Amino acid sequence: MKSSTSNYMTETQGTPLPIHCERRERPLDPIPKPPGPKDDEAGPRKPEPGSPSRDNLLKRMRKVDPKQAERYRQRTGE
């Protein structure tokens, strides 16, 4: 599976290097391959009931102020 290319690069500290020897910073991981057509477990799965993942998400959701949407009054933009 090919990955999209990063064209963000850094220059070493100090004097900028000529373009031809600038260091390329590439993504650390390739873009994940999507599941194949015969894969019954295709796609990320929803967190199962009782799983730590689901509990963490519920904990995060319970911290949300129930009234914050009432305070979110925005100007119409573009």
Added chain:
Amino acid sequence: MLNRIFGIETEYGLLINSDDPEHSPSWLAHRVIDQVFRVKEQGVLDLHYRGYDEPPGNGGFLLNSGRLYVDMGHLEFASPECNTLADLIAADRAGDRLLQRTLKELNLDENISLIKNNIDHETDATFGCHENYLVSRHFPFNLKGLNKLIPFLVTRQIYTGAGRIGMAEIYDGWVPVEQLAQKDSGLRDKHGRSTVKFQISQRADHIVNDFFEWVQHNRAIINTRDEPLADPNQFRRIHLLLGDSNMTEVATALKMGTTGLVMQLVEDGHAPEGLDLEEPIQALKEISRDPTRKWEVRLANGKTRSAIDIQEEFLKGCQDHYAGQDDDTDWVLDNWESVLRDLRGDYTKLVGRVDWASKLWLLETFREEEKLEWDDPWLKSLDLEYHNLNPEKSLYSGLEEEGRCPRVTTNAAIDLAMQNPPRNTRAFGRSELVKELIGKEWNEDPGLEASLERRFPHYVINWSIFQLRGQPPFPMPNPFKTYVKEVREHLAEPETQVHSE
């Protein structure tokens, strides 16, 4: 991607977590601008009027070559010109991260939240996430050509929609109210309340026309303003404002990647035939609000097709003509196919890849746990929290932390993109200029007193051209060219050096 430059412009909502706030969202937005440009010197503020509502100091270009500014009271970040999807996603998220970091620097992050969404539930305001695609000037920018894009754009929301609770009440002078009231019949109970519990798109309610050139009121599926920000003899910029702000990297990359490929189909004359919709605006809203997720629409030829069927026709066209074209194309084709396949089954397979599916699963889970009705205000608050830029609070970030969200870029690349431009587009050259101008004191030269020249600001920077006072304009008409060598030479010439007094 082949012959394509991408850009994303995001308007952020600002939530003040107080019943009695000391300052307005607009005031706070300007505090952020001040911190980014004047205190942290991450870019250079405009010294000229860019429009009547964009006075000097309202915003400017950043070191990463994107723009940060206040637009209609909203903080807005426009990404630099990107040629690959990995760069685009890194640049887009770098904007998010820069803003959140700034809130933290200002000790505002406890009480202020920046929300990357497109609606508020209280006033039905909307604000955009605009997409930019550079195409050839030969693109058939006429009714025949653009009509080929419409069925694709109307149906792509099944994987690009960010989802929302409820629906907007649009009673705008531009909208034929009688017609709208008729369209909405059946969507309200006897008390006039919306019966739409959840819909997959945030912007669908606010798009009221097929084609139009304005970006506020009468928002259209395709914006027809001709402003290429490049050589108008070679290029055209297709500007879209119907899309939602996405949180998942896969959704952002698919939104931009599939649309870029379908534009190539249209440019090359390969767009599928027979998919014209009977009523595109109606279809846009019906798909978004369909609780059955069958997403069936009527075609102009009298047939009925599902949104997935229509997307698969476009996918097949792109597979037939562009498979193997380049890495980005192959990534898009693989992921497009995968998402469409999963949309035919249990939507929870899309959690982490598609925003509306991720949000719906979170809301359903919470609703069941807390035994809430769909009209409980807590759910609207969760809807917002999904889009919070603060990673400690954001529900999207919660999913990402749990490893539920496939990545298209990396945190290292995003960090890099906060202060660096992509180095294969015009953004690179502009960044060299910004770097040169940062930190300079702009004292007046007595020799220029009362001269015409003095009326010109010390610098004027736009996307495709810049000019320093007393010097000729420096055009950058080709977004595929970096201009970095030329900009460095221009700045190094004794007569064009930027002096600090």
